[in-house]
Amino acid sequence: MSEPAPPGDRAAGEPGQHLADGDPAAPGPAHPVIAVDAMGGDNAPEQIVAGAITAYRERGIPVVLIGRPGQVRPLLSRAGMVGAIRLVAAEDTVAMDEGALTSWRRPRSSIAIACQLVHLGQATAVMSAGSTGAIVGVARMRLRALPGLLRPALAVALPTRPTPTVLIDAGAIADPKPEMLAQYAQLGSAYAEVAFGITEPRVGLLSIGAEPGKGNKLARRAFELLSGDQSHGAIPINFAGNVEGGDLLTGAVDVIVTEGFAGNIALKTLEGTAAFTARQFRAAIEGSRSARLGTVFQRRELRALRDRIDPESYGGAALLGLEGAVVIAHGASTARGAAAACQLAAELASGQIAARIAERLGPHRPGPFRRRT
Numbered sequence: 178m179s180e181p182a183p184p185g186d187r188a189a190g191e192p193g194q195h196l197a198d199g200d201p202a203a204p205g206p207a208h209p210v211i212a213v214d215a216m217g218g219d220n221a222p223e224q225i226v227a228g229a230i231t232a233y234r235e236r237g238i239p240v241v242l243i244g245r246p247g248q249v250r251p252l253l254s255r256a257g258m259v260g261a262i263r264l265v266a267a268e269d270t271v272a273m274d275e276g277a278l279t280s281w282r283r284p285r286s287s288i289a290i291a292c293q294l295v296h297l298g299q300a301t302a303v304m305s306a307g308s309t310g311a312i313v314g315v316a317r318m319r320l321r322a323l324p325g326l327l328r329p330a331l332a333v334a335l336p337t338r339p340t341p342t343v344l345i346d347a348g349a350i351a352d353p354k355p356e357m358l359a360q361y362a363q364l365g366s367a368y369a370e371v372a373f374g375i376t377e378p379r380v381g382l383l384s385i386g387a388e389p390g391k392g393n394k395l396a397r398r399a400f401e402l403l404s405g406d407q408s409h410g411a412i413p414i415n416f417a418g419n420v421e422g423g424d425l426l427t428g429a430v431d432v433i434v435t436e437g438f439a440g441n442i443a444l445k446t447l448e449g450t451a452a453f454t455a456r457q458f459r460a461a462i463e464g465s466r467s468a469r470l471g472t473v474f475q476r477r478e479l480r481a482l483r484d485r486i487d488p489e490s491y492g493g494a495a496l497l498g499l500e501g502a503v504v505i506a507h508g509a510s511t512a513r514g515a516a517a518a519c520q521l522a523a524e525l526a527s528g529q530i531a532a533r534i535a536e537r538l539g540p541h542r543p544g545p546f547r548r549r550t
Contacts, residue, residue, distance in 0.1 A: 215244030217307025228515020
């Protein structure tokens, strides 16, 4: 039996409840409020709650935690945050090894309730470090898609200079249509504008060669769509042509468009390579006394490099194309990564990412392409 919720701890949807700033019936809170899935991730709830507290205390980000009161409330009490950060009860959770189909059968899970708070206007963004497949599945079911959008997509920031490069899609849809890739270019451009302040982002299409005719049927058709005139009032794409795998970290373009299968492989390859390089570098600098002495004089530069390639520095992946911002933090996120993910969610909500995407897509008009169900 679930323990009774004390004052301030209520399940989503209870009559008369105010979970965040503003009226529950209003389109959204006065300030960005992040609904944090306290139970998602390998280090939940301790590290997730600690990250949410850091975001609230040090960065002034309003958060509401969703999770099991018996596990979350003691963590809030220990930090002296009971009453300052609201807790919404959710006794059910989605395990890290569970995907979208399982999550659909858990309507009272912490991630489902977090999405419901955004749908009801009681929060403006969701942050979770849980299973990516489950989060994408639940978010697509609980949150409305923007008018005219065929499918949402996952965007991640690659650590390029001088500004990050947006990779989209990083794993939401493995088998899209070419028209979806054309829309991903709009989603990625909006993300680059809102998150990184890039005006007229340059867009590249990931393929096996830079020439226009390279790639499979999907890539070639997507190239044609991205090269052509944008219809129905959509904002023109600043299309730079094809890019190859070697261009992922060169900063040659601001947005790299691909389908979720290749995009996820590319992302995991980069993460694995970065981890391998870090291990080899650490072994090299610890291999001799002179090497260790040299690191003393380069400590600041090495720390900056570590922070730049650390996935936790960027907060996670953003699921774009839905009515609210959804940020998926790394599954192994610590408090630092959870705080960064809350920060990213707040920035996307403050920048009105959904409105910017809708503006880029233009007025919705039915076309020959039928959305799959």
